[in-house]
Amino acid sequence: MKDKEHLHLLKHLSRPGFFWPLLAVILIALLWAVTESKLAVEKLEAKDRAFQHARAVTSSYAEQVSRAFNDIDRTTLLVKHLWRSTRETVRLEDYFRSGVFPDTHFHVSASNTEGDVVTSTLALPQPLNFGTRDWFQSHKANPQVGLLISRPETGSRTGRTILRFSRRLEDASGNFSGAAWVTVEPPYLTTLYAAEALGRDEFISIRLVDGPLLVTKVGGAEGAPRIFYRKDPIFSLPEGIVEEPGEKFTDDASRIVAWKKVRNYPVVALAGLKEEAVYAAYEASAASWRFAAVAGTVLLASLGALGAFYSRRLARRHAESEEIKNTYRLAVDAAQEGFYTLRPIREQGQSHILDFRVEDCNERAAAFVGSTRDKVVGRAFSEVLPREYHGETDRVLRHVMDVGFHEEEFRVPSATHSGPSWVYRRFMKAGNGVAMVVRDISRHKAYEQELAKLANTDTLTALPNRNWLLEFLPEALRRAAESMSKLAVLFVDLDDFKNINDTLGHDAGDELLKSVASRLKAAVRASDHVIRLGGDEFTIVLEHVESTESVTRVAGLVVKALNEPFVLKGLENQRVRASVGISMFPQDGEDGETLLKHADVAMYAAKAAGKGRYHFYQSHLSERLILRLDKEKALRAAIEQEEFVVHYQPRVETTTGRLCSMEALVRWDHPEHGLIFPGEFIQIAEETGLILKLGRIVIKKVCEQLEDWKASGFPLVPVSVNVSAAQFAAGDVGGVLRELTSAHHIAPSLIEIELTESVMLTSGDAVAKDLDELRAMGVKILIDDFGTGYSSLSQLRDLDVDILKIDRAFTNVLCKDHEGEVFFKAIVSLGHALEMSIVAEGVETQEQHRALKELACDSIQGNFVSKPVPAHEMETMMVKSMLIAQDDMRVV
Numbered sequence: 001m002k003d004k005e006h007l008h009l010l011k012h013l014s015r016p017g018f019f020w021p022l023l024a025v026i027l028i029a030l031l032w033a034v035t036e037s038k039l040a041v042e043k044l045e046a047k048d049r050a051f052q053h054a055r056a057v058t059s060s061y062a063e064q065v066s067r068a069f070n071d072i073d074r075t076t077l078l079v080k081h082l083w084r085s086t087r088e089t090v091r092l093e094d095y096f097r098s099g100v101f102p103d104t105h106f107h108v109s110a111s112n113t114e115g116d117v118v119t120s121t122l123a124l125p126q127p128l129n130f131g132t133r134d135w136f137q138s139h140k141a142n143p144q145v146g147l148l149i150s151r152p153e154t155g156s157r158t159g160r161t162i163l164r165f166s167r168r169l170e171d172a173s174g175n176f177s178g179a180a181w182v183t184v185e186p187p188y189l190t191t192l193y194a195a196e197a198l199g200r201d202e203f204i205s206i207r208l209v210d211g212p213l214l215v216t217k218v219g220g221a222e223g224a225p226r227i228f229y230r231k232d233p234i235f236s237l238p239e240g241i242v243e244e245p246g247e248k249f250t251d252d253a254s255r256i257v258a259w260k261k262v263r264n265y266p267v268v269a270l271a272g273l274k275e276e277a278v279y280a281a282y283e284a285s286a287a288s289w290r291f292a293a294v295a296g297t298v299l300l301a302s303l304g305a306l307g308a309f310y311s312r313r314l315a316r317r318h319a320e321s322e323e324i325k326n327t328y329r330l331a332v333d334a335a336q337e338g339f340y341t342l343r344p345i346r347e348q349g350q351s352h353i354l355d356f357r358v359e360d361c362n363e364r365a366a367a368f369v370g371s372t373r374d375k376v377v378g379r380a381f382s383e384v385l386p387r388e389y390h391g392e393t394d395r396v397l398r399h400v401m402d403v404g405f406h407e408e409e410f411r412v413p414s415a416t417h418s419g420p421s422w423v424y425r426r427f428m429k430a431g432n433g434v435a436m437v438v439r440d441i442s443r444h445k446a447y448e449q450e451l452a453k454l455a456n457t458d459t460l461t462a463l464p465n466r467n468w469l470l471e472f473l474p475e476a477l478r479r480a481a482e483s484m485s486k487l488a489v490l491f492v493d494l495d496d497f498k499n500i501n502d503t504l505g506h507d508a509g510d511e512l513l514k515s516v517a518s519r520l521k522a523a524v525r526a527s528d529h530v531i532r533l534g535g536d537e538f539t540i541v542l543e544h545v546e547s548t549e550s551v552t553r554v555a556g557l558v559v560k561a562l563n564e565p566f567v568l569k570g571l572e573n574q575r576v577r578a579s580v581g582i583s584m585f586p587q588d589g590e591d592g593e594t595l596l597k598h599a600d601v602a603m604y605a606a607k608a609a610g611k612g613r614y615h616f617y618q619s620h621l622s623e624r625l626i627l628r629l630d631k632e633k634a635l636r637a638a639i640e641q642e643e644f645v646v647h648y649q650p651r652v653e654t655t656t657g658r659l660c661s662m663e664a665l666v667r668w669d670h671p672e673h674g675l676i677f678p679g680e681f682i683q684i685a686e687e688t689g690l691i692l693k694l695g696r697i698v699i700k701k702v703c704e705q706l707e708d709w710k711a712s713g714f715p716l717v718p719v720s721v722n723v724s725a726a727q728f729a730a731g732d733v734g735g736v737l738r739e740l741t742s743a744h745h746i747a748p749s750l751i752e753i754e755l756t757e758s759v760m761l762t763s764g765d766a767v768a769k770d771l772d773e774l775r776a777m778g779v780k781i782l783i784d785d786f787g788t789g790y791s792s793l794s795q796l797r798d799l800d801v802d803i804l805k806i807d808r809a810f811t812n813v814l815c816k817d818h819e820g821e822v823f824f825k826a827i828v829s830l831g832h833a834l835e836m837s838i839v840a841e842g843v844e845t846q847e848q849h850r851a852l853k854e855l856a857c858d859s860i861q862g863n864f865v866s867k868p869v870p871a872h873e874m875e876t877m878m879v880k881s882m883l884i885a886q887d888d889m890r891v892v
């Protein structure tokens, strides 16, 4: 009975009047199902893209913040160190003036144990005390606090919002002796991130991990309302991303919020993107899709009705069916998908497939191959598809005949036609054929690539960024290793960037960075890579390097390119210069990180050697990276073994070129590393007190040498010995000298002592007595590195010394910069008025010598005359005596 009813129903439905409406209803349902599922996918994709974008913004911001925090942290450590090494008399004002600290939104101060501010880079109109503040109390109570980040507050001097990073200060014995802090204004932490990447009402901020806000920046027009969380969020995971509902924010807009913990600090960087903006594009396209679906529905419905009507006329039945299929195709065309139904072509009676025939397709599918449907249907697929990818597709089709299903994203060979560059293809075995669906995903792919580019490009200069470099280097190194070729990494750091920022403003700074980027690109081959690492640091990677000379040439070009003055904000003649450090693969490191680190180390060496130059990495430069403890131990042992030699550098009279003195410079003669220069160990020796023994060894070696020379009959000149502040503080330099000179039978007046200004100006009576005693013995006193330290010209009269040795930084700017010459002249005339003799050190060129002669500087020392040399090489110079010829003033 039931079956009978069933049969009846079927018969009823299959009657022509029902068939077409039913078919129309099925197709309409299908059309909507396809549309809605497609929209759901598209919405997910939009969300996915927004998530990726938020993650990219957050992680690049977190990276920048981590660098800024590192700078701040290092500054507090530097102050802590200076505090201790100057015995609590450091004057941050002087360091500020000399440009050690960053730009205008950055202030450094220190207080004594009571919390009274004693020194600061920010003007101190009246006494200030922080003794009662929580942070100060925590440092006082607890030595373990480390760097303390306080919540935002209003600065008592600036009246603006500030963030405070403080650190405990200790005296030489480790007791609490005050606090140091850096305060920064929010722009210091937000200008790091290019605002262009933020849309209206989107934000980036930094929060403590337990919630409180440190700084925030909102995209959109200037003066846009600030947006806050109503209640501080808590971040229990190191990174993540969530959709936050509108009620969480003061403007009631829901957002996608991504966060990432900043390496080494208890803070997170976060970015909030407005959902409304994220889905705007999607909503627009959804509306047009639905419109197309409605249109399709109306069409199908009316055709269904028409079909019902016409179907009664059997003669026209076939035509109607075709028309409905076409309509369906039309509706599907609006959905951007192309489809083919393909049937294998086989040789008569054989199972082997020769080709596929297009049984049907829609217009869009035909358009993808640059044709129309009527030209494609019925043809062999090998004739339809461009030759460039028919082979590939044919293989997939045969595979699908075996396994039933395949899907892929396919890059269309670019040579074929002007159609899509990327398509999504899905193949399904259906009966004895294959249904193939093709969708254009070029836009989506382009967006993906855009995102990748965003994450890999520096927004200011459009150069690739650190991210890019870190992905690129391993690949490049693998290639270099395979082809056994060399690769060079150049680390470029601008020398005076901060000056430009401070004096001309951030806009000028940005303008400068852009010009630097284009000069760097112009200085290298098109195949070389210029990367901006961040701030004023750039990297250049040279692949397929043939020789060190070619790297030297490029480094020279880079230095020269940046040496040329810039025009900024219409102001000509802005100078910055750059220091370049170079490391080479494979000899200086096998992986990217090591190469970068070594190039960085070499860059510091270039800076130390006087800026505006390049320096290759040498393994001894890394010595400073060896754990301090190891070094201290090694140094202690070296002192026991007396593993030291003294080199000598001549000083000559400026006018006559006659040898008048020489400087003793110690070198650590390391059994494995060879000669190590004082820059690598004097500081540790000073900090650990080992300098006392080392100083004694040097004086002893000098006395032995003089005794030796005297015995061999060489014409003697005085030798000047460098003596550190610590040696004087420990007292009895006079006693040591008296003992050793008499033991080796030489006159004390053959020894001169080089001191820095700080010793003279900050030490007490005991030192003054020591100096008096030395002078009484006939030992001359020199002030070394004059001009770099504590005293100003006006304090010169307080220095009771015989000779002023002007630091090589000033020699360096002679002939280059008018102000430098004026300064030099002032020192010379004031020094002469006070009956001091003037020495210029670091004289490297004939031009400098000539200028110094004109300035009436008494004597000169430097590579122009001779580098520091071992004692036996000094002997020739002692005999010759006249080291610079008079006629043309050349080195003889």
Ligand code: C2E
Pocket: 609, 610, 649, 664, 665, 666, 677, 678, 679, 682, 695, 698, 721, 722, 723, 724, 754, 784, 785, 808, 841, 842, 843, 844, 861, 862, 863, 864, 867, 868
């Ligand atoms: P300093 O007293 O300023 O010594 C001069 C430094 O400048 C030496 O470096 C010397 O090699 C270098 N120099 C000389 N002429 C030129 C030149 O034309 N151009 C350039 N760019 N540099 C030149 P060195 O030997 O590495 O010594 C570094 C520092 O180590 C010295 O600076 C001094 O402060 C310290 N030092 C060296 N020997 C001793 C020592 O026996 N005892 C103590 N306490 N310190 C020492």
Ligand code: CA
Pocket: 663, 722, 754, 784
């Ligand atoms: Ca010296």
Ligand code: CA
Pocket: 784, 785, 805, 807, 808, 841
């Ligand atoms: Ca010096």
